Amino acid sequence: MNWLTSSVLPKIKAWVGAREVPDNLWHKCPSCGQMLFHRDLEENFQVCTACDHHLRMNAVDRLAMLFDKSEYQTIELPKTAADPLKFRDRKRYTDRMREAQVKAGRNDAIIVAHGTIENAPAVCAVFDFSFMGGSMGTGVGDGLVRAARLAETQDAGLVVFPASGGARMQEGILSLMQMPRTVAAVERLKEKGLPFIVVLTDPTTGGVTASFAMLGDLHIAEPGSIIGFAGQRVIQETIREQLPEGFQKAEYLREHGMVDAVVHRRELKAMLGRLLGLMMFREPSAEVVALPQPDLDIPGRDDEAEDAEMADAQKT
Structure with missing residues (x-):
């Protein structure tokens, strides 16, 4: 082997070889x-x-899209029990959680942030579907409760973006208990007179739909989103009937009164800012000035005679 094959040729191959994409x-x-x-x-x-x-859009990109100048602050969520039921299927629940946390770079399937949307103060709770299917366990429930309390403290509107397959089976009844917890937190927010807007994204199913996701003052959905409780196949096998075309799609639910509006993602920020402004800033932004009354005197008109005629008509 000479210097051409041992030194020059490998360098040429490396230079002209296929690059990793x-x-x-x-x-x-x-x-x-x-x-x-x-x-x-x-x-x-x-x-x-x-x-x-x-x-599907990840939670961080969604927050950057929503808040003014992409500026917002996230809050730290409380740590929950690692494996309250010692659950194990093909692998331990603790191992699944650890893998999801490393992949997503966060502790659970929700991010809570606050800032302004079109100058209106807002608290946003965004689900991350890539984190164990956005399933709602105790960590997600705690996140939603914290988001509602933060909105109360800041006198801000609460906007939630669910994207979930439902309850987290590895936490059993503890996961189902998050349904009444989140409902109670939302009702307390409404008692304060603060807006609660739900933006339904793909997919929103299971216990999330059966709790806080359908209790908003307004329900907005992204086009084509799947929204429902049970899956379409399960429903068809249960009722033994063929479901209509587009069943559980956002457009179908809007036509049947379950969703208020289907809004394109490009228009979502402007829509939310407009709604928050209308729901929170109810007083006029400027001083109300009384307009002068117009002069209704018409030449040739006898007002006293007309008043007398109207009085006679009322008597008869």
Whole structure:
């Protein structure tokens, strides 16, 4: 082996050889199959540029999209029991939680942040579906209760973005107890006269739908979102009937009165800011000035005669 094969040739191969391409540069639209460049998706708020399908959006990007100048502060959520039921299926619950926490970079499937949306003070609680399917355990319940209390303290509106498969089975009854806890927290917020807006994202199902997610003053949904309690297949097998087309989609629920509006993601911030402003700032922003009364005197008109005629008519 000479110096050409041992030294020069490997360098040439390394220079002209195939370079490794990151796996996350291109994404395939689950609706139309179009290949989408990651920068185009980010600039379009994770909405397909070909068919307008709304892809799932991570919690951090959603918060940056919502708050003014992408400036907000997150709050630290309380730590919960690691494995209250010592649950184990194919692996231990503690191992599943540890893997999800390392992957997501947070302790649970919810982020609570506060800031302003179109100059209106707001507290946002955003679910992260990539964290164990956004399932609601004690940690998520604590997060929603903290969010409601923070909104009370700051006299701010509460906006929640659920994206969940329902209750967290690994926590059993403790997970189901978060349903009445979150309902009580929301009702206390309403008693204070503060707005509670729910933005239903894909998917919103299970115990989350059966509790706080359907108790908002207003319900907004993103286009194409799946919203319901049980899955479509389970319902069909239970009632033994074919469900209508588009059942549990956001558009279907809007037509049947379960959702107030279906709003495109690009228009969501402006819509929320407008709603929060109307619901929180009910007094006029400027001094009310009395307008002068118009002069109704018409030439040739005898007001006293007309008044006398009206009095006679009332008597008869």
